[in-house]
Amino acid sequence: MEYAVRTKGLGKTYGKFTALSDFSMNIPKGSIYGFVGKNGAGKTTLIRLLTGLQKPTAGEFEIFGIRGDSREIRKSRMRMGAVVESPAIYMGMTALDNLKQQYITMGLPSYEGIEELLKLVGLENTGKKKARNFSLGMKQRLGIAIALCGDPDFLILDEPINGLDPQGIIEIRELILKLNREKGITILISSHILDELSRLATHYGFIDRGHLIREMSAEELEAASRKSVRMTVDDTKVLAGIMDELGIEYKILDDQKADVYSELTFSELAARFAEKKCNIIKMEEHDESLEAFYLALVGGNSACTD
Amino acid sequence: MYRLMVADFNRLLNRKVLYVPHLIYFLVLDIIYTIVCNMKTSEELYFSADILYTDNSTYIPLFLAVFAGTFLIDDFKDGILRNKIISGAKRMEIVLSHAVVLCVYAFFMNALIHLMGLVFGGFFRNGYYSTQRTLLTYTLVHFGSSVALVLFYMCLIYLFCEFRFAAFIPLAVAIASKVVSFIITYDLYNRALSDRTFRIFNFLDGHMPSSYLVSTLRHGTAEYFPTCIAFTAGSLLITGIYFQLKDIK
Numbered sequence: 001m002e003y004a005v006r007t008k009g010l011g012k013t014y015g016k017f018t019a020l021s022d023f024s025m026n027i028p029k030g031s032i033y034g035f036v037g038k039n040g041a042g043k044t045t046l047i048r049l050l051t052g053l054q055k056p057t058a059g060e061f062e063i064f065g066i067r068g069d070s071r072e073i074r075k076s077r078m079r080m081g082a083v084v085e086s087p088a089i090y091m092g093m094t095a096l097d098n099l100k101q102q103y104i105t106m107g108l109p110s111y112e113g114i115e116e117l118l119k120l121v122g123l124e125n126t127g128k129k130k131a132r133n134f135s136l137g138m139k140q141r142l143g144i145a146i147a148l149c150g151d152p153d154f155l156i157l158d159e160p161i162n163g164l165d166p167q168g169i170i171e172i173r174e175l176i177l178k179l180n181r182e183k184g185i186t187i188l189i190s191s192h193i194l195d196e197l198s199r200l201a202t203h204y205g206f207i208d209r210g211h212l213i214r215e216m217s218a219e220e221l222e223a224a225s226r227k228s229v230r231m232t233v234d235d236t237k238v239l240a241g242i243m244d245e246l247g248i249e250y251k252i253l254d255d256q257k258a259d260v261y262s263e264l265t266f267s268e269l270a271a272r273f274a275e276k277k278c279n280i281i282k283m284e285e286h287d288e289s290l291e292a293f294y295l296a297l298v299g300g301n302s303a304c305t306d
Numbered sequence: 307m308y309r310l311m312v313a314d315f316n317r318l319l320n321r322k323v324l325y326v327p328h329l330i331y332f333l334v335l336d337i338i339y340t341i342v343c344n345m346k347t348s349e350e351l352y353f354s355a356d357i358l359y360t361d362n363s364t365y366i367p368l369f370l371a372v373f374a375g376t377f378l379i380d381d382f383k384d385g386i387l388r389n390k391i392i393s394g395a396k397r398m399e400i401v402l403s404h405a406v407v408l409c410v411y412a413f414f415m416n417a418l419i420h421l422m423g424l425v426f427g428g429f430f431r432n433g434y435y436s437t438q439r440t441l442l443t444y445t446l447v448h449f450g451s452s453v454a455l456v457l458f459y460m461c462l463i464y465l466f467c468e469f470r471f472a473a474f475i476p477l478a479v480a481i482a483s484k485v486v487s488f489i490i491t492y493d494l495y496n497r498a499l500s501d502r503t504f505r506i507f508n509f510l511d512g513h514m515p516s517s518y519l520v521s522t523l524r525h526g527t528a529e530y531f532p533t534c535i536a537f538t539a540g541s542l543l544i545t546g547i548y549f550q551l552k553d554i555k
Contacts, residue, residue, distance in 0.1 A: 014553075051392045053554035078394045085555075088389030090380075092320065101316060106393050107309040146389065 002029045004064060004154045004186040005050060011058030012045050012210075019045040020210045023059065027188055027203070029153075032180050034201030035190040036294060042210040043190040044085065047158050050188075051082050063154070078106070081152035083160060087143020091132035095123045095142050098131060102149045113151075121145040121175060137168030144175065154186045155179065161196055169196060176200055198290040208298045225293045228259040230286035238278040242269075259286060310395055310403035318377070318407055328369065332362060332418060336426040343430060354435035355427030362419045363448045363519040366412075367455050367484060371476035373411055374459035378404060379473040382463075388554055401464070401546050408460055412452040420445050447530045451515035454537035455480075458515075461541040464549055480516065487517035491524075 003026050010023040020042045027033045037043050048054040050061065052073070061068040063076040090098050099114045118124040121141040126134070131142060140160060147155060157176070161169045177200065179185045191197050197204075204221060206214045216224070228251075233239050236252045239260075243250045249261040266283070273280050336358060343353035381387040381404075390400055427434060434441070459476035466472045487510075493499060494507045511517055512525040513533045 048554070051388075053388060053391055055553075074394045074396075077392065080392070082392045084385070084388060084392070086385050088385035088392075090317065090386065091384060097320075101313055102389070102393070104309055104313040104316060105390055105395070150393075 003027060004029045004031075005061065005188070007046075007059065007061040009059035010046070010049065010056050010061055012042075012049060012054065013057050018210055020049070020056075021058075023207075023210065023212050025205050025212050025215060027186060027205075029186050030180075030184055031186055031203045032176065032201050033186070033188045034197040034204045035188060035207065036194065036197060036204060036290075037190075037192065037207035038298070039192060041207045043207055044158055045210075046207075047082070047084055047156055047188075047190060051080070051084060051156065052077060053084070078150065079152055080154045080156065081147030081149070082156035082158070083140070083143040083147050084156070084158045087139050088146060089131045089139060089142055092130055094128055094130060095126045095134075095138075095145070098142060099145060099149060102146045106150050108150055113149075117145045117148055120148070120178075122171065135168070137164050137171060140164060140168065140172060141175065144172075148179070151183075152185065154188070156188045158190050159192075160189060161191065161193060173200060194290045194294060204290075206294060206297050213297055221290065221293060225290070228261050228286045229264055230257065230259050230282075230284050231280065232257050232282040233273065234279045234281070238273070238276045242272050242276065245272075256281070307396075307399040307403055310390065310399055311406055314403050314407045315410075317380075318411065321377070328415070328418065332422050335362065336422050340426045340429045353430065354432045355423070355430040356435050356441075358427050358430070359420065359423035359434075359436075359441060360444055362423060363416075363444075364484075366415060366419065366448065366452055366519050367480040367516050368477065369415060370408075370412060370452060370456045371459050371480035374408055374456055374463060375473040375476045377407070377411075378460060378463040379467065382467040382472070391554060397549050398546055401542070401549055404460060405457055405542060405545075408456045409453050412456045413449065416445070416449045416452055420448070443527060447518050447527070447534075450531060450534035451518040454515040454534040454541070457538050457541040457545075461545045464545045468555070483514065483516040487511070487514055490514075491517065 005025070005027040007023055007025050010020055011018070012020040023042070023046065025046075035043050035046075045054070049056050049068070050063065056068070063073065064079060066072045066076040090101055093101065095118060096114065099117060100111055103111055103114065115124065118126075121144055123138060123142060123145065126138070131139065134142065144155075144157070144160070147157075160176070161172050164172065173196065176187060176189065180187055189197065189200065201218055203217050204215070205212055230253075231239060233256060236255055236258050239258050240250065240252060243258075243260060248264075251259045251261075253259065264283075270280060339358050339361070343357060381390075387400065391397065436444070459479070462475050462479060463472060466475050469475070490507045490511050494504070494511055499507065512529040515534060515537055518530055518534075
């Protein structure tokens with residue numbers, strides 16, 4: 001398998017604080033790599049090291065086969081675009097001028113492709129509107145457009161959907177999928193919004209307290225995780241009694257909702273609930289794979305379940 | 307580095323909000339000066355066009371500080387600098403590109419002031435008191451100290467960019483050094499000082515670029531130019547080394 005990024009024993013300390021330790025990850029070419037971890041787990045630190053904003057204190061990494069400590073790494077970074085924390089935007093300029101400015105900074109020979117980029121991120125009709133007057137979603141999309149200047153092969157997006165409204169989240173998600181599928185861009189997305197990541201990622205890396213605790217593909221995750229049936233009933237106390245009788249594992253969510261972890265025969269279940277004069281209002285398959293897997297990996301009290 | 311400079315100059319030219327007030331300010335100031343100085347005054351009060359040529363320079367450090375503060379902090383604040391590094395720019399190139407833009411600004415600032423001084427100087431009844439050679443020395447010293455100061459302000463911004471009010475640090479330093487140089491100059495030429503205090507004040511007066519931007523030059527070019535060069539080189543060196551080693555957030 002070819003890799004866009006590989007790290008080996010990477011470490012970063014700030015004084016006595018260790019942000020990353022013995023960190024080894026592999027991002028396959030063409031993948032959408034979901035980088036999962038709590039706030040402060042070390043996601044942004046790794047991104048800063050890969051983008052050259054900071055230098056590692058231990059270990060090594062390579063981007064497109066070129067080592068991070070090599071002089072040639074700048075050439076690899078030219079094939080890379082990134083939105084780290086907040087989009088890098090000239091607030092007093094229009095979307096078009098921002099892209100022109102990025103073209104100049106990168107030394108690109110002409111402004112060819114700018115219109116296409118604006119169209120790709122849905123900002124082609126912003127005209128003379130200055131970036132400071134853009135919505136958060138528009139700024140995020142402009143940031144991605146800037147990162148896409150020069151046709152990168154690898155895109156890093158650090159928390160790209162933080163603070164976005166539902167419409168903005170959908171737009172960014174569709175854009176990411178489009179970039180990956182149509183342009184074949186390898187994408188590293190760091191996020192703690194698991195539900196959103198699970199809709200995008202083809203590979204996952206789980207980070208906790210500066211360590212990569214597990215790396216796997218979406219298929220492996222699927223195979224490793226449990227499915228559940230989310231039931232909405234009149235009274236979950238009755239549900240608890242029935243499940244105990246049947247010896248089925250369950251989790252009560254509130255007075256009316258519970259997750260049941262087993263294959264269920266609906267007719268048998270319906271008969272038992274009817275016997276206890278309790279109505280089943282709704283039953284649906286609930287895919288909590290990423291969330292449950294993450295919690296099992298790092299334990300509870302997670303900020304990573306929003 | 308060329309591409310970074312083009313991008314930075316592009317941004318400079320976009321800042322109409324900054325250079326229009328400069329023009330209005332100096333135009334208004336020069337008109338007022340010219341009118342006031344040409345009004346009928348008592349016989350012993352003598353105004354020459356020199357006052358216009360040199361006095362405007364007093365305000366240069368303040369303009370340089372405001373410009374350096376706002377121009378550079380935008381790069382740090384809006385993640386532009388981060389993006390330049392991600393886009394493959396060398397850190398030293400970023401520093402040098404900033405330095406060039408600031409120096410060019412300092413040049414135009416000086417050119418504007420002195421050009422206006424020459425234009426409005428023609429309206430003075432008494433003409434110029436100084437020789438052309440002296441005026442040229444003034445111009446060179448003013449430009450040299452402007453470069454030294456603006457790069458010193460750049461250094462301050464790089465060093466303290468993470469502070470909330472970093473953009474105001476150069477202005478605060480410019481005002482403070484102006485006050486200090488005023489006190490030193492006043493004490494030096496108007497009060498009886500002890501030998502030791504005199505030597506200290508005289509050294510500071512000759513080695514603080516902000517004290518060069520005043521109405522009279524009190525020291526020789528042998529003091530002025532080496533000081534400006536030392537300030538310029540020192541500021542560039544400190545900024546370069548610090549930024550090269552800095553972890554960007």
